[in-house]
Amino acid sequence: MESKFIRGTFFLTAASLISKILGFIYIIPFTALVGTQGYVLYKYAYGPYTILLSISTIGLPLAVSKFVSKYNELGNYRVGLTLLKSGMYLMAISGVISFAVLYSSAPFLAGLLIDPNDQTGNSIEDVQYVIRLVSFALLIIPAMSVFRGYFQGSQSMGPSALSTVIEQVVRIIFILAGAYVTIHIFNSSLTNAVGIATFAAFIGGVAGFIILLVVFFKRRQLIKKQRDMSPNNEDIKVISIYKELIGYAIPFVITGLAIPIYQNIDTFTINKLFQSIGYKLEEAETINSAIGLAQILVMVPVSLATAFGMSLIPGITSAFTSGRMLEVQTKITQTIQILMFFTLPAAMGLCIVGEPIYTMIFGLENSPELGGGILQWYSLAAVFFALFTVTAAIMQGINQQKKLIIGISLGIFLKIVLNVILVPYLEEIGPILATYFGFIVSILYNIYNIKKTIQYKLLPLLKSLIEVILIVLAMSLVVWFVQFLTERCLSDALNLYSRALVISVISICAGLFVYLGLGSRLNLVKKISLRNQRNNN
Structure with missing residues (x-):
């Protein structure tokens, strides 16, 4: 059973990582096709869609998984199937409502983003069009989330993993093929190309949903037999089911919404704030796009780090529930150590080599000097995003959900206020610093409550991180020196893109x-390797 669980968790984690990596890689050819103006239009559509998707699914994949797992363990397989059936109806209704809200609010959202008197950038009609096309995905994705949660709760991670990867692959193929055909074969507008790209969310969702349906119908006889042979098939009223389910789901929703909310604050305020200090809409949209592209690069190390660190969170929850506080403290320390081991060097690397990396990935057509500078400033957000994600998960594990919501709200409020205050003085650096301060407040609030609830001692943690910090500093000096030498040695005959490519590859x-060589000697790495050997044995 434990072997099956570990294998299933591996499949699900691997699928999530593959999906995120693919989601990063396709941005490179997509921005080459549609440019800065096209990418920011795409970003306008996906910002509100992400928020409404999180609200419409109300954290159901994780909540349904937790619910089904609990009742299957109690020998009551009927309740899981009852939840699946009623949940599909509920999510179908929720999806239709969310679709209607996003579709009908497109003119209002477009008005928040675009000044109709400034014709230098995207028009209000363009923004309405792409928002309405992406809204169709809300008809399918919420219902699919229930299916995924059901399979995960039944300890069958394969269908969810396969569905996740297929959804992303189909979506990306449709985005790139659709944009290419629209622009280069039909010679249509950039707006139509981006519209096709946003509609890909619906196409990908349909593909992922079909995979889950096929697997379910193939297994329906086995599932029916399992239900009929269950030792405890007591019926539970649907109202009671959803009361328990919502209790599980709300904290997952709030935590999952935090980073998208911060990103949407930038998306919806940057244009107006920069226009208020004399920028044209086209210039403001270029900054908006560059910040969005920097966010994508920063989220890559965050995704990798949290995938490793979050694997320890169920153990924290279990130990806390059983009153094993020393084990809780040890697991928290391990989680943050792993987090810093992965995110800190990535953040410092992006900070030092930000401009050539941005140029190498997004090309010379997407404002590399501006984007590279923004990426260098934004790079340390990787550490804050990862720390927030894990401290928020720990807060849920130790039953501090209400305080978690307070901390998130404080950070978001500070972010909004500081965006307005800092942009007139610091321009494109203002929104980045506002993000830092907002997350720092939430993280410190989380740490304070964790420390207070379980008497967690910070000093041993800080001492354990000294080795990582010293190695990151050594790595940073080497990267800076190698970049400096490479820039001086390269021939002036090389074009800007080739120079950026060579500098990035050699520096990375x-x-x-240096980091892997020195890092392999860390006590942290030795402990992780030893623990993995024990698990394999």
């Missing part, structure tokens, strides 16, 4: 060589 390789 040097950084990896």
Whole structure:
């Protein structure tokens, strides 16, 4: 049973990582096709869609998984199937409502983003069009989330993993093929190309949903037999089911919404704030796009780090519930150590080599000097995003959900206020610093409550991180020096893109060589390796 669980968790984690990596990679050819103006239009559509998707699914994949797992363990398989059936109806209704809200609010949202008197950038009609096209995905994705949660709760991670990857692959193929055909074969507008790209969310959702349906119908006889042979098939009223389910779901929703809310604050305020200090809409949209692209790069190390760190969270929950506080403290320390081991060097690397990396990935057509500078400033957000995600998960694990929501709200309020205050003085750096301060407040609030609830001692944690910090500093010096030498040695005959490519590759390789070489000697790495050997044995 434990082997099956570990294998299933591996499949689900791997699928999530593959999906996120693909979601990063396709942005490179997509921005090459549609440019800065096209990407920011795409970002306008996906911002509100992400928020409404999180609200419409109300955290159901994780909540349904937790619910089904609990009642299957009690020998009551009937309740899980009851939840699946009623949940599909509920999510179908929720999806239709969310679709109607986003579709009908498109003119209002477009008005928040675009000044109709400034014709230098995207028009209000363009923004309405792409928002309405992406809204169709809300008809299918919420219902699919219930299916995924059901399979995960039944300890069958394969269908969810396969569905996740297929959804992303189909979506990306449709985005790139659709945009290419629209622009280069039909010679249509950039707006139509981006519209096709946003509609890909619906196409991908349909593909992922079909995979889940096929697997379910293939297993329906086995599932029916399992239900009929259950030792405890007591019926539970649907109202009671959803009361328990919502209790599980709300904290997942609030935590999952935090980073998208911060990103949407930037998306919906940057244009107006920069226009208020004399920028044209086209210039403001370029900054908006560059910040969005920097966010994508920053989220790559965050996704990898949290995938490793979050694997320890169920153990924290279990130990806390059983009153094993020393084990809780040890697991929290391990989680944050792993987090810093992965995110801190990535953040420092992006900070030092930000401009050539941005140019290498997004090309010379997407404002590399502006984007590279923004990426260098934004890079340390990787550490804050990862720390927030894990401290928020720990807060849920120790039953501090209400205080978690307070901390998130404080950070979001500060972010909004500081965006307005800092942009007139610091321009494109203002929204980045506002994000830092907002997350720092939430993280410190979380840490304070964790410390207070379980008497967690910070000093041993800080001492354990000294080794990581010293190695990151050594790596950073090497990367800076290698970048400096490479820039001086390269021939002036090379074009800007080739120079950026060579500098990025050599600097990254040097950084990896030094960090992995020194990092392999860390006590943290030795402990992780030893623990993995024990698990394999």
